[in-house]
Amino acid sequence: xxxxxxxxxxxxxAVPQRPDHHVKLYADLLDDAELAESLGFDSIWLSEHHFxxxxxxxxxxxxxxxxLGRTSTLRVGTAVMLLPMHxxxxxxxxxxxxxxxxxxxxxxxxxxxxxxxEFDGFGVRRKDRGKLMDSxxxxxxxxSRASDPPYVVYVGVATAVAAxxxxxxxxxxxxxxxxxxxxxxxxxxxYNEAAAAAGVKPxxxxxxxxxxxxxxxxxxxxxxxxxxLRYMRRQYGGWSNPQxxxxxxxxxxxxxxxxxxxxxxNLIIGDEAHVxxxxxxxxxxxxxxxxxxxxxxxxxxxxxxxAVEGLGRxxxxxxx
Amino acid sequence: MRLGLGPISLAGATRSQLVALxxxxxxxxxDAVWIAEARSDGVGGGVAAAAxxxxxxxxxxxxxxxxxxxxxxxxxxxxxxADIASRGRIEVLLRGGSAEQRRLLLExxxxxxxxxxxxxxxxxxxxxxxxxxxxxxALNPRPLQPAVPVWVEDADESEARSLGFGIxxxxxxxxxxxxxxxxxxGMLLCPGDVAAEDLLHAAGHAAAYFLIGARTAxxxxxxxxxxxxxxxxxxxxxxxNKQ
Numbered sequence: 107x108x109x110x111x112x113x114x115x116x117x118x119x120a121v122p123q124r125p126d127h128h129v130k131l132y133a134d135l136l137d138d139a140e141l142a143e144s145l146g147f148d149s150i151w152l153s154e155h156h157f158x159x160x161x162x163x164x165x166x167x168x169x170x171x172x173x174l175g176r177t178s179t180l181r182v183g184t185a186v187m188l189l190p191m192h193x194x195x196x197x198x199x200x201x202x203x204x205x206x207x208x209x210x211x212x213x214x215x216x217x218x219x220x221x222x223x224e225f226d227g228f229g230v231r232r233k234d235r236g237k238l239m240d241s242x243x244x245x246x247x248x249x250s251r252a253s254d255p256p257y258v259v260y261v262g263v264a265t266a267v268a269a270x271x272x273x274x275x276x277x278x279x280x281x282x283x284x285x286x287x288x289x290x291x292x293x294x295x296x297y298n299e300a301a302a303a304a305g306v307k308p309x310x311x312x313x314x315x316x317x318x319x320x321x322x323x324x325x326x327x328x329x330x331x332x333x334x335l336r337y338m339r340r341q342y343g344g345w346s347n348p349q350x351x352x353x354x355x356x357x358x359x360x361x362x363x364x365x366x367x368x369x370x371x372n373l374i375i376g377d378e379a380h381v382x383x384x385x386x387x388x389x390x391x392x393x394x395x396x397x398x399x400x401x402x403x404x405x406x407x408x409x410x411x412x413a414v415e416g417l418g419r420x421x422x423x424x425x426x
Numbered sequence: 427m428r429l430g431l432g433p434i435s436l437a438g439a440t441r442s443q444l445v446a447l448x449x450x451x452x453x454x455x456x457d458a459v460w461i462a463e464a465r466s467d468g469v470g471g472g473v474a475a476a477a478x479x480x481x482x483x484x485x486x487x488x489x490x491x492x493x494x495x496x497x498x499x500x501x502x503x504x505x506x507x508a509d510i511a512s513r514g515r516i517e518v519l520l521r522g523g524s525a526e527q528r529r530l531l532l533e534x535x536x537x538x539x540x541x542x543x544x545x546x547x548x549x550x551x552x553x554x555x556x557x558x559x560x561x562x563x564a565l566n567p568r569p570l571q572p573a574v575p576v577w578v579e580d581a582d583e584s585e586a587r588s589l590g591f592g593i594x595x596x597x598x599x600x601x602x603x604x605x606x607x608x609x610x611x612g613m614l615l616c617p618g619d620v621a622a623e624d625l626l627h628a629a630g631h632a633a634a635y636f637l638i639g640a641r642t643a644x645x646x647x648x649x650x651x652x653x654x655x656x657x658x659x660x661x662x663x664x665x666x667n668k669q
Contacts, residue, residue, distance in 0.1 A: 120567075128567040132511040136481070156503070157560070161567035164503040171474030172511035175481030196470055196495050199463075203471030207441045207478050222556040227563050228497055229551035348558055 107311060109389040111421040112397040113142045113414060114151030115185050115315070118163040121337055121403040128161055131404060132172070138401070138414065139173045142180055145418030146425075149181035149213060151397050154188055156224040158341075160403075167200050174208035181211045185315060185397055186262040186280060188219030189246070190238035191228045198249035201257060210255035215280045215313075216246065217262025221345040239271060247275055260313055269293045273300030279312040283399065284369055290314070290391055311394035318385070318398035319375040320416030328375070330409050334402045335373070339366040378416055382423045389424075427625075427657035428611065428635040431646055432460030433490040433519070437469045444475075448483045450643035454650025458517060460488035460637055465495050473504035473516075480512030487515055488637075490579075493523030493531075499549060499565070502534035506569045514570035519594055519613070520578045525585055528578065532589045534565045535574055577613045577635075592635075600627075603634040611635045618645050622656035 116138070118131045126134075142150045150173060152166040163169055170182045189197065197214075205212035218235045219225065225232040243261065250259045261272035264282035272279055279297060281290055294312070301308040317335075321327040343365040349358045374384045385396055400413045431451035434444065444461070451459040459479060463472040472489035480487045489508075491501065509516040520528065526544040533540060539562045542549040550560045577592035578585075583605065586593050592610030595601075597620065604612030611633040616625065618640035625636050638653065640646040656662040 118567075128510045129513060129570050132507070133513075136511070156499075157563045158566065163507065164566075165473075165500070165507040167471065167474045168477045168504045168507040169511060171471070171477035171508070172481055175478035192500070193495070193497070196500075199465055199468050199470030199495075200474060201471070203436050203463075203469055204474045204478070206439075207444065207471075207475055209441055222558060223550070223560045223563075226550045226553055226556040226559045227499060229548065229553070231553055231555040233555050 107389050107394050109385065109424045110148035110395045111385070111417065111424065112149035112151050112181075112183060112313075112395060113138075113147045113400065113417065114183075114397045115153045115399045116151065116163070116169075116401055117153040117155070117403065118169065119158075119160040119403045121160055121334070123333060123337065124404045124406070125160070126404060132169070134407070135169065136172060136176045138410070139177050139180060139182075141411075141414060142418075143177045145415065145421065147180065147418065147421055148395060149183050149397070151183040151185040151215070153185055155221065156191075157227050167204055170212060171204050171207070174204065174211060179211075181213050182208065183213035183260075183397070184215045186215040186217040186260075188224065189216040189242050190235040191219055191225060191230055194242040194245050198246055198253075202249070202253040205253060205255060205257040210257070212257045213260065214246075214250065214257055215260040215262055216243070217280070218268070222348075236267070243271065243277070244275060247277055263293060266293065266296045269297040270300040273297040273308070274304040274306065276301055276304075276306035276308055278309040280397075281312065281314045281393070283315040283317050283372060286372060287387065287391065290388075294392060311392055313395035313397060314388055314393040315397045315399065316385070316388075317370075317373045317402075318381060318417065319373065319400055320378055320381050320413050320420060321375065322377055322416070324376060327409065327413075330406065331375075331402070334405055335370060336366055338402045339369045343369070378420050378423065381417070382420045385420065385424055427629060427633060428457045429455075429650075429653060429657060430458035430460050430488060430635065430637045431456045431640060432637055433462035433488065433615070433639075434460065435462050435464050435469075436471065436475055437464040437467045444479065445482050446643050447646060448479055450646035451650075452483050452485055454647050455654045456485065456638075456646075456650060458486035458488050459483060460490060460517075460519070462490035463492045465492040470495065473501070473508045476516055477508035477511050480508070480515050485515070486517055487512060488517035488519060490519040490521060493520040493527060496523070496527070498527045498530035498547070499534055499563075501531055502565045505535065505574055506565055506567055509569035509571055509574055510567055516569070516571070517575040518577070520576065520591075528585070528591070529589060532576065532591065535569060535576075537565065537568050539564045573609070575610055577610065583607075597628065602630065603628045603632070606633060613637065615639070618649055620653075622653050625653065625657060
């Protein structure tokens with residue numbers, strides 16, 4: 107199985123430690139897409155969240171349109187679009203156009219979403235998200251196949267229920283970065299059982315998201331990287347576990363700290379040989395596309411550039 | 427007077443066709459190129475297409491949206507991201523949709539901390555099931571332009587003046603262009619073969635924005651040669667185009 111690498115995950119945030127104006131951040135994004143294309147990456151990936159103080163990208167198809175306009179061979183993916191908050195008919199109509207203008211280079215990763223404030227902004231009950239996904243996913247899958255050219259829909263998964271949902275439809279997975287090898291194997295088994303029960307032929311391979319950082323000087327770069335990782339993980343952790351009424355800020359930060367350690371356990375960091383070896387393990391499990399998150403919020407540009415160029419060399423090595 | 431090409435329907439349009447027309451618009455000195463959704467044919471993505479096109483050409487890019495299909499907050503988010511990525515070159519024409527949708531869109535684009543209680547839209551929804559539910563929400567990131575130019579097709583003039591958007595209409599023989607509203611000139615959607623004197627007559631001496639529906643690169647070049655000079659400067663001497 108040929109292993110392909112995608113570069114991600116671009117959330118285009120004016121993080122508090124580096125609150126660049128978004129006009130610079132989107133210009134940087136387009137430059138990074140050109141760099142990714144020149145380095146031979148399979149794809150670049152965008153994330154979606156809403157109503158956050160640092161301007162986390164809320165419109166990944168609009169950003170994808172800009173990238174597709176700037177590039178010519180690089181695929182552009184959503185990692186992930188929060189489908190239950192959208193109208194599936196609108197998403198399908200939008201994706202068809204964006205994919206056609208991009209000459210078939212759009213990849214649509216979709217998942218549930220989880221932050222109450224976002225659901226509330228769009229008048230959707232968070233607790234309805236599973237039912238909505240059950241209803242929307244088959245329609246989106248049909249629309250993606252009918253599109254000219256067709257586009258791939260990946261289903262973001264971190265739970266058995268989500269794997270079963272994707273399995274029943276035979277849609278490829280986009281596995282969450284927090285899952286370890288054993289959890290991935292278990293999830294793939296669950297997926298295959300659901301596909302078999304539904305009489306659906308599973309796809310040849312799936313995709314996987316990993317936090318990956320290539321460095322020739324781990325000690326130097328870790329000092330720079332860790333505050334960025336901690337911010338990002340606090341943010342995601344905080345969305346899942348909001349501060350409780352009466353809870354002090356200090357106590358809340360300490361509560362989030364445990365989550366940070368857990369979430370960073372799957373980070374792959376090291377030189378090119380180490381990273382290539384780690385990534386090849388996932389190809390053996392059945393993942394032919396690994397979306398490597400090397401951008402965490404808004405890294406210092408020289409730090410990101412070194413990591414992306416290193417990952418570009420890893421990409422060339424694992425493709426052989 | 428301003429001159430835009432389009433709106434070019436996205437239905438069936440390929441990358442190469444769209445780019446060729448947009449480049450022809452630049453070469454013919456149009457101020458903007460516009461694309462249009464056709465959601466009745468399942469074709470959306472107007473704002474994303476504008477973001478795409480803005481990477482191809484240096485002029486302004488407009489998107490005609492079938493606004494009834496949109497949640498206004500999503501529309502605002504799409505427009506903001508496209509505007510930023512294009513460095514402030516996005517324009518919008520709304521077709522369909524309700525007055526309530528338009529009001530919420532304009533409030534969001536304006537940067538308000540929203541607490542919107544309309545007849546069919548409530549933002550934040552403040553649903554019991556969503557906890558914590560925010561008291562207010564805002565669009566973030568905001569568009570780069572201080573005010574994204576928004577026109578509404580066949581808009582009621584009092585609503586336009588109240589909310590601050592421009593008015594657009596399809597051209598009819600001998601009819602005048604819509605009135606300007608604030609900074610936004612009236613917009614007139616015209617066929618590709620329209621004559622310069624007809625446009626000048628429609629505008630009177632007021633500023634107006636003409637979208638020209640030329641459908642091939644050759645027609646764009648012809649329309650540009652016929653219209654650009656006379657619209658940009660009164661008393662355009664005919665001999666200039668005869669050389």
